Amino acid sequence: MRRTAWVALFACLALTGCNARTPEPEPADYLSGTVPIGVNSDLPGWSLYRNGVWSGFDIALGNWLAGELGFTPQYVPITTDERLKVLKREDSPVKLVISNFSITDVRRDEVDFAGPYLSDAQGLMTLTGSPIGTPADIEGRAVCVVLGSTGETRIFGAKINSRPENTLDRCVQRLRAREVDAVSTDQVILEGLASYASDLRVVPGMRVGSERYGIGLPNNRPELCEYLSAALTRFVDEEWTRKFGEYLPASVPGDRKPNSRVLDPCEPATP
Amino acid sequence: MGMLTRGARWSVPLLVATFALTIALLFWGDRGGFVADVLALPIGVVGVLLAAAGIRAARPDPGGPAPGMRAVLTQTVVALIVVAAGAGAAIGVSAWHARHVDLTVSVGDAVRMAQDTDTDLKATVDGPWGGELVAVPELSPTGDLGDCVLPATVLVRPVIDGQPQAAYRTRHGEQVALPIPAGAKRVQLRVRVEVPGEQKCELLVRMSDTRLRR
Structure with missing residues (x-):
């Protein structure tokens, strides 16, 4: 009779099928011990590595999460273009990406996001004294954008000579060498750069589109997203204004602070 | 035998x-x-x-x-x-x-909608109206930029014989149930997509799994 029962059990499993999808790791386990976080390493005000010290708003967010959730952050420099790629790798060298990473519907097909933790628009930066002041002024001009950024896709709807580079640092070098006429990316990043360099200026009034920064996660991690979103809500309520003022003193918080009550819903796992 | x-x-x-x-x-x-x-x-x-x-x-x-x-x-x-x-x-x-048993309701194919604008969809049913019209809005992006689909709120307001009724809120992939009185002659769904921020989102909106629950 015992044999019959085993046959019955086995047959039932075969009949009803098994849900073989690998379960998502427990978020508290995933974010424990040393947690590698992908960040930019050359953005003043956001994430800058100088003399062995990390600083900036994104770093402050990473440190705050570490204290709140109980892990040790290990910052791993990645380029803008690498943000998606590292999160998609099976053997990813990072567990999270906090790197001015704009949430988009298209990117959500490949990774998950928790956020937004900041809203912004695309802006334009030139050398001080440049005559560029309106979108019409950049028609036909050479504008440097960062590979893999949303700025690469959207540049004011103008007909320009787009000059992509791997890093923003490289774009600024080309601007200073007068190889390009302007640099375009998120305005709050440009303001961070310009605040540390007197020869650079952000063109006032030139804002386009909407960027909403999120924490990048590997795909299909709804529980991790909920876990981080709950923490982000507390960050926005308790720390956001102070950290923004501390690391981005030249920028106005304005409508860049998200409403902590309406962060994006987390994407359900896809079968 | x-x-x-x-x-x-x-x-x-x-x-x-x-x-x-x-x-x-x-x-x-x-x-x-x-x-x-x-x-x-x-x-x-x-x-x-x-x-x-x-x-x-x-x-x-x-x-x-x-x-x-x-x-x-x-x-x-x-x-x-x-x-x-x-x-x-x-x-x-x-x-x-x-x-x-539920009756199949048709509201047409996917429609391109800009955020914060109303779009009326005509609904037809294989039988008399009366019951709950259920539908699942499915949103998809029309461009490479914008964080539109998940944070969007979809407002669906039934318009019965030309009279707008109370609006119901839902989201992408979440079912909404709208009361439709028995004897209604013409039913439309007035759909509006609201997205946080000034993103100027344009989305393809399709009402799927549309049925009249009796």
């Missing part, structure tokens, strides 16, 4: 009952699928156990007595009762189905 083997006396009513249940589940639509899912496990277990018992019973039992006329008569009566019950269930479910 006396000519039937012991196996046939069981299998015939079982087959008839299974057939009747299958017909009933088909008529039940989505609910039938759910009931079938629930029944799959116990039926699977019973089926395998019966098969095992059958193999065991098929072994020769030289010492056992042959079934008498009384036993054959009892089995025949049980079989007839099972057949009658199965047929009755099928007829009952069919009658229930005719009155209560």
